[in-house]
Amino acid sequence: MKKILLVSGCSFTDKNFTSDYHPEVDTSWPKWPELLAKKLDMDCINLGKCGAGNEYIYTSLLDQIMKMDPSDIGLIMPAWTGAGRKDWKWAGKWKNVSLRHYTRYIATNGDMDWRIERSMTYYYSLQEICKNNNWPLKQFQMLPLFRGYDWDPKREVHEDGRKDKRKKHLQTIYNNSFSNKIDDSFIGWPTEPSLGGFDIKMNVLEGFSKESYKWAVSERDNHPNARGQERIAEFLYGRL
């Protein structure tokens, strides 16, 4: 029996991803988890879900591990997303809001610095749980941890000129107690280039620049196309 590659993430990982901008496009090309599983000769459980945030990613992986025989696990891979997203579950169905709703919900859902720290709590917790149980783990940041919220990459400007926020968020990552406790199982830690890390979208798929279009569904829809998904799988395979 083959081992299992267990993956969770956002739309960049979702097996059933469809394009909001181009609903007519057939997006059933293989996604990176399925491509990588094939390379690794593993079966794939892909829990990735469009719009999902880091709470969903942590929860879905842990819940799945609890339900399966841990000796079947070949590799666990969370593809972490932006910290600004919020997930909740009602009547058995996961729901989420993206960073566009950040300002609306800040009063009762915490500011971005807290959300960054909250994400780092998930990264560290998963690392230690896997370490304690000898479950193989590779983590990485698929989308920038906070950049989409603070910085509009398409217009290449900071929203409302809030350059200070970006610096503050970088300090939040750098000064956090978990920062130097995240180990080498996290590819590209601490995720921000100015701190010596990287994320897949900005580094492997060339961000939102013109060069990125070859990896994307279209100029308007920057989700990875078939080539982009292959590139992610190859990059990750090279880092295992």
Add this chain to the structure above:
Amino acid sequence: MRKILLVSGDSWTDKNFGSAFHPELDTSWPKWPELLAEKLDMDCVNVGKSGMGNEYIFSTLLDKIVSLDNIGLVIAGWTQCHRIDWRNYGRWFNNAWDPNKDVGNNNNDIISHINKSFRYYYSLQEICKSKKIPLKQFQMLHMFTAYVYDNKNLTISGDLKDRRRIDILKHIHNSPYFNKINDDFVGWPGDPNLDGYCIRIKLWEDPEEAKKYTISDIDKHPNAKGQEKIMKFIYEQL
């Protein structure tokens, strides 16, 4: 150098607890974490805070676990699962004044709140195991009875509330986490119907007896004697 007793929890654990019903009352009596630390000859780091929920308890313990050396024992005094915590500009907030109010408004239902708390219990257990730090977990307040029975938004009859409670207990029993929580959790899973208990109900079973240990008829928080009683009970479980 003495080892550290690291504790987090809600108002029942808060060193700086003040009574909302009796603001004039001096509530500076020693709380159970400080009393227990003295008994164990440890220094106490108590990050318990009134009104806070399980996310706060998990986060604050984890922050200290990674930043403090010399931790001798971690104790989590878990609370109601449907409380929500968040932080703005470095300050923690919560919805404990009415945790039911937010239900249905971009938040979990009660089953998902319970699942979320279970993940905290399991995560803390595994992290402490990984770091080789001794751990004891307790359910200080009952996980969900306040949601079922004190919920103004749950407009159903008493019978239906009882049925709801039974459904929740079934869910807990069938949860994949149910058998993964080990003996470090004293009184697991926190409800007598599943052979567990929470400290509030266990120690305050007899209402007449309970009066000796609570602040007043309207404020059921532990008084000085109540804090000592909690400490003695926890000490016996170590």
